[in-house]
Amino acid sequence: MKILANDGIAPEGVKALENAGFEVSTTNVPQEQLADAINNEGYVGVLVRSATTVRQEVIDACPNLKLIGRGGVGMDNIDVDYARSKGLYVINTPAASSQSVAELVMGCLFSLSRSVFHSNRFMPEKGAEEFKALKKLYGKGQELRGKTIGIIGFGRIGQSLASYALGVGMKVKAVDLYTDPVKIPVLIEGHGRVDVPIEPVKDLNEIIGELDYISLHVPKQADGSAVIGTAEFAKMKDGVILANAARGGVIDEDALLQALDSGKVRAVSLDVFENEPTPRKDLLTNEKIAATPHIGAATNEAQTRIGLELAEQIISLLKN
Known part of the structure; x- marks a missing residue:
């Protein structure tokens, strides 16, 4: 055969x-x-x-x-x-790619929090002449430890991400319509595991204003609309950092650009796009967007x- x-x-x-x-x-x-x-x-x-x-x-x-x-x-x-x-x-x-996607998201959250993506764009061009100015620009980083991450969609990938986030000391809140309370294993190499109970909420609006970071692991809504749009951005903390390694269109791209321009969203990591394989150039060139070409499972x-x-x-x- x-x-x-x-x-x-x-x-x-x-x-x-x-x-x-x-x-x-x-x-x-x-x-x-x-x-x-x-x-x-x-x-x-x-x-x-x-x-x-x-x-x-x-x-x-x-x-x-x-x-x-x-x-x-x-x-x-x-x-x-x-x-x-x-x-x-x-x-x-x-189940095969859960860990790979989770690791990509964590890498992007670390990089966005310390402006690594942005710095990597501008240091080659301006670093020799404007070193002090760039040092000042990138000197407002933030640590992940102690921050709250909201994971929208708490299936295998979301739970794998939760394990990594808990491992670096983040507070994890989950949103999922179908997942019951679960115990997330935090693996410590050579020392076994610690199970952390997480009880997902069904309505994002219950927690959206508490979140410092948001990662999406869901498809579009049943009617084809985005999960995150103008209304959801309005309820977020100022300076929130987002990651989408799920599907293009889960975040309304027009609303996202507006939220970035206003400062509501500090930065975002996009591994997926509405118009793959020809994503919008205004997304790819935006200094606050860390773009990767749908490589979440590509390990x-x-x-x-x-x-x-x-x-x-x-x-x-x-x-x-």
């Missing part, structure tokens, strides 16, 4: 599938040629990340397709319900876990 990993798969995943008797192709097929390639090459499974979509028209055009796999968490680029209604297996790897360790988890599921579903 042949599998098309259209957006790639870790070598460990390829090896596991090949050892189980599958033939794996990692050749990238353009979106408009996807259905023809699946049919002509006889693929029974197609694996995607965020770059490739598998919509109803592809599913209808490929009667021999048995499985669609998403390397990562969100499956908004797949018509999941329709595929399953047609008898296809639809799988993803929700070697996460990619290995994703590849192996996909392989295990494919083998279980198609070979057994």
